[in-house]
Each structure stands twice: as structure tokens, then as C-alpha cells.
Amino acid sequence: MRSLLRRRPVLGMTLASLSATAVGIAIALWIDWFPVQASSASPEIDTLYDILMIASVPVFVLVMAVVVYSVLIFRAQPGDMSDGAPIHGNTKLEIVWVTIPFILVSALAGYGWVVLNDIEAKAADTLVVDVTGRQFAWKFEYPGAGKSKVESDQLVLPKGRPTEFRIHTEDVIHDFWVPAFRLKSDAVPGLTTRLRTTPTKIGKYDVVCAELCGIGHSTMRQQVSVVPDGQFEQWLLKKKKSGGDKSDAGGDTASLTPGVGYGDAR
Amino acid sequence: MTLAAKIRAPGWYRATLMVPLAYLFAMGLVVGVRALYGWDPLLDADAVTTVSLIAMPLAFLVGIGCFDYWFYWASGRPTRPEDHSGHGASSWWDYFRVNTDHKVIGIQYICTTFLFFIIAGLLAMLIRAELAQPGTQFVDPNTYNGLFSVHASLMIFLFIIPVFAGIANYVIPLMIGAPDMAFPRLNALSFWMLPTAGVMMVASFFVEGGAFATGWTAYAPLSTKTPVGQQFFTLGVQFAGASSIATALNFLVTIITMRAPGMTFWRMPLMVWANFTTSLLVVIATPFIAGSQFFVLLDRSLGTHFFNTGAAGGDVLMYQHVFWFYSHPAVYIMMLPGFGIVSEVISTHSRKPVFGYRMMAFSLVAIVILGFTVWAHHMFVSGMHDWLRVPMMFTTMLIAVPTGIKIFSWLATLWKGVIHLTTPMLFALGFITMFTLGGISGIILAIIPVVIHVSDTYFVVAHIHYVLFGGSVFTIFAGLYHWFPKMTGRMYDESLGKLHFWLSFVFFNLTFGPMHLVGIDGMPRRVADYADQFATINLFISISSFLFGLSFLVFLYNMITSWRNGPRAVANPWRAHSIEWQVSSPPPIFNFDEIPTVVGGPYEYGVPGAVHAVFGDEKRKTPSPAGRAAATAGGGGAQPPPEGQIQ
Numbered sequence: 035m036r037s038l039l040r041r042r043p044v045l046g047m048t049l050a051s052l053s054a055t056a057v058g059i060a061i062a063l064w065i066d067w068f069p070v071q072a073s074s075a076s077p078e079i080d081t082l083y084d085i086l087m088i089a090s091v092p093v094f095v096l097v098m099a100v101v102v103y104s105v106l107i108f109r110a111q112p113g114d115m116s117d118g119a120p121i122h123g124n125t126k127l128e129i130v131w132v133t134i135p136f137i138l139v140s141a142l143a144g145y146g147w148v149v150l151n152d153i154e155a156k157a158a159d160t161l162v163v164d165v166t167g168r169q170f171a172w173k174f175e176y177p178g179a180g181k182s183k184v185e186s187d188q189l190v191l192p193k194g195r196p197t198e199f200r201i202h203t204e205d206v207i208h209d210f211w212v213p214a215f216r217l218k219s220d221a222v223p224g225l226t227t228r229l230r231t232t233p234t235k236i237g238k239y240d241v242v243c244a245e246l247c248g249i250g251h252s253t254m255r256q257q258v259s260v261v262p263d264g265q266f267e268q269w270l271l272k273k274k275k276s277g278g279d280k281s282d283a284g285g286d287t288a289s290l291t292p293g294v295g296y297g298d299a300r
Numbered sequence: 301m302t303l304a305a306k307i308r309a310p311g312w313y314r315a316t317l318m319v320p321l322a323y324l325f326a327m328g329l330v331v332g333v334r335a336l337y338g339w340d341p342l343l344d345a346d347a348v349t350t351v352s353l354i355a356m357p358l359a360f361l362v363g364i365g366c367f368d369y370w371f372y373w374a375s376g377r378p379t380r381p382e383d384h385s386g387h388g389a390s391s392w393w394d395y396f397r398v399n400t401d402h403k404v405i406g407i408q409y410i411c412t413t414f415l416f417f418i419i420a421g422l423l424a425m426l427i428r429a430e431l432a433q434p435g436t437q438f439v440d441p442n443t444y445n446g447l448f449s450v451h452a453s454l455m456i457f458l459f460i461i462p463v464f465a466g467i468a469n470y471v472i473p474l475m476i477g478a479p480d481m482a483f484p485r486l487n488a489l490s491f492w493m494l495p496t497a498g499v500m501m502v503a504s505f506f507v508e509g510g511a512f513a514t515g516w517t518a519y520a521p522l523s524t525k526t527p528v529g530q531q532f533f534t535l536g537v538q539f540a541g542a543s544s545i546a547t548a549l550n551f552l553v554t555i556i557t558m559r560a561p562g563m564t565f566w567r568m569p570l571m572v573w574a575n576f577t578t579s580l581l582v583v584i585a586t587p588f589i590a591g592s593q594f595f596v597l598l599d600r601s602l603g604t605h606f607f608n609t610g611a612a613g614g615d616v617l618m619y620q621h622v623f624w625f626y627s628h629p630a631v632y633i634m635m636l637p638g639f640g641i642v643s644e645v646i647s648t649h650s651r652k653p654v655f656g657y658r659m660m661a662f663s664l665v666a667i668v669i670l671g672f673t674v675w676a677h678h679m680f681v682s683g684m685h686d687w688l689r690v691p692m693m694f695t696t697m698l699i700a701v702p703t704g705i706k707i708f709s710w711l712a713t714l715w716k717g718v719i720h721l722t723t724p725m726l727f728a729l730g731f732i733t734m735f736t737l738g739g740i741s742g743i744i745l746a747i748i749p750v751v752i753h754v755s756d757t758y759f760v761v762a763h764i765h766y767v768l769f770g771g772s773v774f775t776i777f778a779g780l781y782h783w784f785p786k787m788t789g790r791m792y793d794e795s796l797g798k799l800h801f802w803l804s805f806v807f808f809n810l811t812f813g814p815m816h817l818v819g820i821d822g823m824p825r826r827v828a829d830y831a832d833q834f835a836t837i838n839l840f841i842s843i844s845s846f847l848f849g850l851s852f853l854v855f856l857y858n859m860i861t862s863w864r865n866g867p868r869a870v871a872n873p874w875r876a877h878s879i880e881w882q883v884s885s886p887p888p889i890f891n892f893d894e895i896p897t898v899v900g901g902p903y904e905y906g907v908p909g910a911v912h913a914v915f916g917d918e919k920r921k922t923p924s925p926a927g928r929a930a931a932t933a934g935g936g937g938a939q940p941p942p943e944g945q946i947q
Contacts, residue, residue, distance in 0.1 A: 065817070067817065067820045067821070068753075068820055068821070069821055069822050075749075078749070079749050079750060079752075079753055082747065082749055082750060083744070083750055083820075086743070086744050086747065086750070090740045090743070090744075093736070093740065094733075094736055094737060094740060097707060097711065097732060097733060097736045098733055098736075100711040100714065100715065101711065101714065101729050101732060101733055104650075104711070104714035104715055104717070104719060105714075105719055105721065105729070108650070108714065108715070108716060108717050108718065108719045109719045109720075109721060110651075110718045110719060110720050114718055115875075116651070116718055117651040117652070117718060117905040117906035118650060118651045118652035118716055118717035118718045118905060118906050119652065119716045119717075119906055120652070120653055120904070120905065120906035120907045121652065121653065121655065121712075121716065122653050122655070122656075122657065123655055123656040123657070123658075123659070124655075124656075124712075127712070128656050128659055128705070128709075131704060131705065131708040132701060132704075132705060135700055135701050135704040136698075136701050139697035139698065139700050139701070139743065140694075140697075142697065142743070142747065143693055143694045143697050143746075143747070146693060146747035146748055146749055146750070147690055147693070147748075149749045150689075150690070150748045150749050153749060153752075205521075205525075206519075206521050206522040206525065207519055207521070207522065207616065209681065209756060211756075211824070213753070213821070213822030214822075216749075216752065216753040217752060217753070218681050218752050218753065218755065218756070219681050219683065219752075220681055220682045220683045222616055222617065222682070222683040223521055223607075223609045223610075223616050224609025224610060224614070224615065224616060225617070225683050227683040240822065240831065242822065242824055243824070244755070244756040244757065244824045245519075245756055246445070246514065246515050246519070246522065246826045247522060248445075248513075248522060248526070249441045249442045249445065249513075250441065251441070251445070251826065251827060252441060252444075252826075252827035252828045252829040252830065253441075253829060255831070
């Protein structure tokens with residue numbers, strides 16, 4: 035075996051690498067990496083990640099294969115005091131391994147840019163939601179709902195309607211993150227940051243603070259309910275009537291989408 | 301010596317006396333100033349702590365004797381001429397005093413940094429204990445925030461950055477054929493600032509309100525609003541940073557001016573190239589983190605408005621820009637020296653010249669330059685200007701090219717070598733594979749749409765540990781095993797070394813690999829509590845991490861017993877060509893009885909009759925034209941001691 039490897043090292047290594055690459059890509063694509071897809075950005079980002087996996091696995095396999103093969107076939111026998119071949123370099127090879135990574139990363143960066151423009155594209159008929167972080171809870175306001183602004187502890191969104199979040203903070207930096215939407219933005223003192231997306235799947239998903247904001251950071255978790263458009267309008271109307279009263283039972287989102295929880299939707 | 305004389309002389313007695321005096325001075329200064337302004341109360345505990353955090357470390361450094369020579373010189377009094385009686389170490393106690401020998405300082409650095417490595421590692425064990433289950437088990441959220449903040453700060457500022465400076469301190473002067481560093485007293489001062497900074501960071505656990513709890517990133521305005529423990533970070537970083545800048549200057553001057561005759565830049569070992577480029581990064585970038593922390597300090601202590609937004613005109617994003625303008629290059633400060641170590645280890649232990657030597661050096665320079673153009677990739681979701689994101693994504697991904705050159709060149713060095721799977725070689729190979737994984741997750745973390753989802757999650761925690769542990773720490777272990785015989789004069793236990801490698805390699809992956817999954821699945825980082833759905837995988841990570849922590853004990857046992865009782869090491873156990881292996885193990889007090897002349901490249905393995913450097917006798921026997929030409933041309937080169945001591 036060892037002598038065979040020594041005679042045709044590159045052939046054996048290539049065959050082993052190709053099969054390892056196939057297995058590696060299969061595993062990478064089989065793993066269920068992401069939470070449920072609940073926004074228009076989710077499928078695009080998940081596909082981008084899959085492409086990155088497909089591009090990455092061969093690189094890692096190549097490095098592993100050369101390391102393992104070198105150790106297997108070029109390992110010194112006990113007592114071997116000889117030196118290796120005095121090879122100082124190979125310009126052609128060096129040009130190859132400068133050019134290929136350059137093309138690869140440029141292509142991936144270009145693809146990333148396209149996806150970025152896609153997920154941040156503006157849309158007509160946008161629902162605006164003001165998201166305000168404070169130590170240690172989120173507050174949501176719906177300014178577009180007529181004169182009386184609706185304020186709520188719960189984030190409720192209509193399915194299929196383009197939404198723009200305008201993110202603020204009352205104290206330190208927080209970060210508004212909905213893993214199911216794949217979207218995240220810091221809430222920065224003195225600035226308004228924006229996120230745009232369209233919820234695509236009815237259900238309840240976590241809203242997480244992703245920027246360390248003090249003692250209560252790890253408990254700064256709330257939920258977003260994505261509901262059918264009609265149900266959303268009803269909820270908004272009820273909220274408006276009660277004058278945005280925070281303790282308003284009418285805003286109980288638990289009754290809106292029975293049986294569809296974060297865990298079930300996964 | 302009488303007690304009075306002991307207290308006057310530089311050393312621990314004087315330091316022990318001066319530190320409490322500095323505290324009293326701080327208290328007096330605060331009370332005095334507040335009395336002048338008529339403020340109530342006169343004694344403000346936070347203000348006293350802040351002033352004493354500046355005064356006490358300085359008093360310690362003065363007391364221990366870092367400044368004696370300079371004070372004498374500045375005041376016009378006769379300086380004590382350096383008679384080199386303090387050079388070298390004849391007992392363990394010699395490591396506990398101000399010593400100007402680069403080899404002693406190297407050992408001081410390595411041992412001190414490993415002490416903080418152990419402390420920071422124990423903090424990591426506490427973190428994983430708390431995270432083994434959702435909810436609160438052992439520590440309250442504030443303490444938890446302190447644990448990961450101090451863990452990261454110690455690992456970065458008191459372990460990885462300075463341990464590389466320690467290894468380089470020991471080997472660089474030997475490698476370039478110099479009798480010592482260019483500025484030995486500055487070198488000693490650089491070292492003594494380190495334990496000062498480390499003690500400050502650890503001490504923060506014992507003050508009111510607990511340790512600094514804003515992460516090692518200390519983002520404002522959270523860091524301007526937290527209890528006084530934050531000041532221990534703000535000021536501790538100043539001492540660690542000053543230490544790094546002074547050392548880097550020292551390396552630059554040493555490498556530029558003190559190379560042996562014939563040692564052109566293109567004959568320098570890549571370890572020397574790596575420390576040269578790292579030092580450039582340190583000197584240019586480190587002042588920025590010092591600045592960012594001064595802004596926080598001034599906002600906290602003097603009421604300035606750097607981060608007070610609104611009418612006061614502050615800007616919190618400014619903190620992040622300044623901070624990352626240092627802290628991204630800091631990633632390369634923590635990696636380039638490791639690249640140097642791995643080049644030495646792979647070439648020596650596979651008996652082959654480093655493939656593409658010049659490209660290896662150029663790629664280091666390319667990383668230095670590109671390293672300054674990518675900082676905002678840490679800020680893709682920070683609310684900064686949108687347009688800045690795409691160019692920063694591209695430059696970040698471009699760094700894969702020079703890094704790729706290095707990885708592929710190491711692989712090509714292995715190919716057709718005669719590979720000796722010693723412990724340093726195993727760690728170097730472990731480094732190549734794990735760093736490749738860290739590099740791949742780095743590429744993923746450059747692509748904006750993906751980062752919008754995974755930033756501030758456990759995916760980032762996984763990535764940073766793949767590059768800093770699988771990357772940097774593996775190279776540190778490779779370097780320590782490789783130069784252990786040179787530093788101690790004894791051999792380490794090879795089987796224990798291999799056991800250490802395999803245990804760390806396996807449990808490292810079992811600990812940090814799954815973190816990629818939980819991160820993408822929605823678990824944020826820096827949380828004491830998490831959603832129940834992540835419970836199983838976190839328990840698995842915690843158990844792996846405890847075993848990972850235990851694997852370090854094998855290393856510790858091996859190092860301690862081998863240093864005490866290991867078999868005597870020969871001068872050149874690896875049959876390496878570079879100069880440090882041509883002197884005895886450990887080297888003579890002044891490194892060389894006669895300065896060598898460099899006549900060829902450092903890695904000419906397999907080239908018949910090739911040598912890197914020749915010493916006196918051989919020089920006279922076989923004068924090499926190249927060596928002779930360089931010897932006459934090389935001005936400012938090293939001379940034999942004691943004249944070579946540039947003071």
C-alpha cells in the first residue's frame with residue numbers, strides 16, 4: 035500500500051480528495067443549519083450559505099488531503115537522517131495559488147453583494163414599525179396607523195406585507211435580531227438604523243438582543259407574531275381603541291396564532 | 301544588608317513600600333482637588349480607585365527598579381555603568397528581579413503569560429459550567445458578564461500577544477546573531493508592565509460592582525455607565541499596550557540594526573520576518589486602542605462627552621471605528637508571529653527549504669497592509685454608513701489570498717520532505733488544518749448578508765477560537781516544544797507531548813466545532829442564559845470543554861518535570877540550520893563568543909554542503925565571498941559584548 039502510494043501519490047490523493055469533497059458537501063448541505071425561514075431574506079441568505087459551503091469544502095479537503103498524504107508517504111523511517119528534496123519554489127504553481135483564490139473570493143464577494151442589494155431593496159406599501167430598545171426590553175410602535183400612534187410590548191406583523199423597522203435605543207447599544215428573519219441591526223444611541231423585509235410565514239419567532247447591553251442582556255428575549263393581514267388590522271384597531279395601553283389584554287398575541295410556536299414551526 | 305539599605309535598593313522591598321504610598325498619594329490628591337472645588341463628599345471612592353490605578357502601577361515599576369538608570373542619568377548623577385553582573389540567571393530568584401538579559405526576559409514573559417493563560421482558562425471553565433444548562437446555576441448574570449470579559453482580556457492582552465513577544469525575545473537575537481536586544485532596559489520595563497496589567501484585570505473581581513463586564517470590546521456607552529471595575533480594564537489595557545509598543549520598537553531596531561554580518565533581509569529566517577512585520581503592526585495600531593480607552597476613561601472620570609449623544613454631540617460609533625482600527629490588526633498581531641514559528645517548525649522537521657521563501661515574506665507584508673483596510677467588517681450591523689460595507693467585504697476576503705499563499709507554501713514544503721512527526725510538528729500540522737477552518741469561517745464572516753444573521757452569535761465565538769486557539773495557541777505550543785531544549789537545556793517528554801497534542805486537538809474540535817451550529821441556529825454570544833432548544837448541545841460543549849481544559853495538565857506536567865529532570869539536550873537536537881541552534885543549549889550568557897557570519901539562506905536542507913552561518917574557526921578556514929562582502933558592508937552590525945550593548 036505504502037509503495038503504491040509512493041509511486042502514484044498525486045493520483046491517490048486526487049481520488050481520495052474528490053470522494054471526501056463529495057461526502058463533505060453532502061454533509062454540509064444535509065445539516066439543518068438555520069432556524070425556520072420566515073422572511074423574504076431567509077431563503078436567499080440560506081442559499082448563499084449553501085454556496086459558501088460548496089466552495090469551502092474542497093478547500094478544506096485539499097489542505098487535509100495534502101497534510102494526511104504527506105504524513106503517510108513522506109514520513110521518516112526510524113533513524114532516517116536524510117534531507118528532503120531541495121525544492122525552493124515553483125513560480126507557475128505560486129501564480130496558480132494566487133490566481134484561483136483571488137477569482138474565488140472575488141466571485142463570492144460579488145455574489146454576496148447581489149444578495150445584499152436584493153434583501154435590502156425598497157418596496158412600495160411599506161409598514162413602518164419603530165423598534166426601541168431599553169435595558170432590558172423591546173418596545174414597538176406603529177406610527178403609520180393614523181393619528182393615534184399604537185404602542186405595544188408585542189411585535190405583531192402581517193404576513194406578506196413589506197415592513198421597515200426603524201430601530202432606536204433609549205440607553206446603551208442593543209441589537210434587534212429575529213433569527214427566523216435572518217435580520218439584525220444594532221440600536222445605536224443618537225442614530226436610527228433601518229431593516230427592511232417581508233414576513234413570509236405565519237408563526238411566532240424569537241426576538242433576541244444580540245449586543246451585550248448589561249446585566250439583563252441574556253433575558254432580553256421577546257417574540258414576534260406573524261399573522262394574516264386581516265388579523266393584523268383587527269389587532270391594530272383594538273390596540274388603537276385602548277389607546278396603546280400596554281396592559282391591554284386585547285393585544286394578547288397568544289390567541290392570534292394558536293398552536294404555531296417557534297418550536298413547532300421548525 | 302540592613303533593612304534601610306534594602307528599601308533604598310531597587311527590588312521587592314522598595315516596591316512593597318512604594319505601592320501603598322502611591323495609594324495614599326492618590327487619596328490625598330483626590331481629597332485635595334475636591335476640597336479646592338468645594339465638592340461633597342471629599343472622599344470619592346471611584347475617583348481614588350481611578351487615580352490609584354495610575355499611581356500604584358507606576359510606583360511598582362519605580363520600586364522594582366525599572367527606572368533607576370534613567371533617573372540617575374536624567375538627574376545628572378553618575379550612572380552605574382553596566383557591568384553585566386546582573387546578566388543571566390543563576391537561580392530561580394533571578395527571574396523575579398529586573399533583568400536586562402533577553403533570554404531571562406523571554407523566560408519571564410513566557411512563565412508570566414502562562415500564569416495568566418491558566419487563570420483565563422479557569423475562568424473559561426466557570427463560563428462553561430454556567431452554560432451547561434439554561435437558567436442560572438453558579439453565577440449571577442453580572443458575575444457571568446465579568447467572567448467572559450476578563451477571560452477574553454487576559455487571553456488577548458496577557459497571553460497571546462505577550463507570549464509571542466516572550467518567545468521572540470528569547471530566539472530573535474539568537475537567530476540574527478545579536479548579543480542582546482537593542483534596548484535591554486526598555487525590554488525589562490516592557491516585561492514588568494505586563495504583570496502589572498494582568499494583576500489589575502484580575503483584581504477587578506474584588507471591587508464593588510464586580511469585574512468589568514462589557515466584554516473585551518468595552519463598547520461605549522455601556523462601558524461609560526458600568527461600575528468602577530471597568531476602570532481596571534480601561535487602565536490595564538494602557539499598561540499592556542505600552543508594553544507591546546515598547547517591545548515592538550525594540551524588535552524593529554534590533555532587527556534593522558543588529559543583524560550579524562551577511563544577514564541580509566533575504567537571509568533572515570521567516571520567524572524574524574514575522575516578528576518584524578508584527579512589530580510594524582503593533583507600533584502603528586496599538587495607540588488606537590489606547591486612545592479608545594482614554595476616551596472612555598475621560599467620559600467616566602472627567603465628564604467629557606465623547607460618547608454622550610444628542611445635544612452634547614458625542615458619537616458612539618466613533619468608539620467602534622477607533623477600537624477596531626486597532627483590534628482588527630490585533631488579530632494579525634496574534635497570528636503573524638505564529639506564522640513565523642510554523643515556518644521554522646515545518647521546514648526543520650520535514651527537512652526541506654521553505655517553499656517560496658520570498659513570497660512567504662511578501663505575504664506577511666501584504667497582510668500588514670491589507671490588515672489596516674478591513675476593520676469595519678466588525679461593524680456590518682453597527683449602523684455605520686452602508687456604502688462602507690461592500691469595499692470592506694472585498695478587502696477582507698482579499699486577505700484570503702496572502703493567507704492562502706502561506707498555507708499552500710507550507711503544504712508544498714511538506715511535500716517530498718522527510719517528515720519527523722515530533723510534537724512541535726504535530727502542533728504545526730494541527731495548526732494548518734484548524735487555521736484553514738478558521739479562515740473559511742472568516743470568509744463566511746466577511747459576506748455581509750450572512751454576517752447580518754450570524755454576527756454576535758456563537759458562530760463568531762467558534763470562529764475566533766478556531767483562529768486564536770486552533771491558530772495562535774497551537775503555534776505557541778509548537779514553538780515552545782520546538783525551542784524547549786534551547787531554552788532549558790533539557791528535552792521534553794515526547795510521548796507526553798504527543799498525548800497533549802491529540803487530547804487538545806480532539807477536545808478543541810468537540811468544544812468549538814458545535815458552536816458553529818448553535819450560532820447559526822440563533823444563540824447569541826455573551827449570554828448567561830439561553831433558550832431551552834440549545835440545552836443539549838451546550839451540555840455537550842461544556843463536557844468537551846472540561847476535558848479540553850484537563851488536557852492542558854499534561855502539558856504543564858511535561859514542562860515542569862522535563863525542565864527539572866529531563867535528559868540534557870544537545871545544542872542542535874533538530875539538526876536545524878538557523879543560528880540559535882549553533883550555540884549551546886541553553887546559550888552562553890552573551891549568546892556568542894564570536895559573532896557568526898551569515899553565508900546563505902536559513903533553510904538550505906538537502907543542498908549539499910550548505911550552511912546558514914559560520915563561526916570564527918570555519919570562517920578563517922573557508923572564507924565565503926558573500927559572507928566577507930557583507931561583513932565589510934554591514935555597518936551597525938552586532939559587535940561582541942560588552943560594547944555591543946547599546947544602552
